[in-house]
Amino acid sequence: MTTTLGVAAALIGAILGLRFKVLILIPAFVMSSTAVLGIGVAHGTSPWSVLTTAIFVMIALQTGYVAGIVIHSIVTQASARKQQSGSIATIQRR
DSSP states (O other): OHHHHHHHHHHHHHHHHHHSOGGGHHHHHHHHHHHHHHHHHHHTOOHHHHHHHHHHHHHHHHHHHHHHHHHHHHHHHHHHHHHHHHHHHHHHHO
């Protein structure tokens, strides 16, 4: 269960990193902690297990967010280089 939640949190974090600023992590932490607490209570796991799972999910969310920012930066730079090289070729043709 912990691995599945961690992978899902990392993917959600990457999506958030592509689209939003860092302040989106605050509501994401609240929502993920609530979800982990609800799942832990539904499964009847120990409070320490729920706490460690919540911490793991928060770390995965942050890691995914950073990965999303890095991916967005790489794509933006590649797009800018492509546009810049296209405008240089247009200027040279004139």
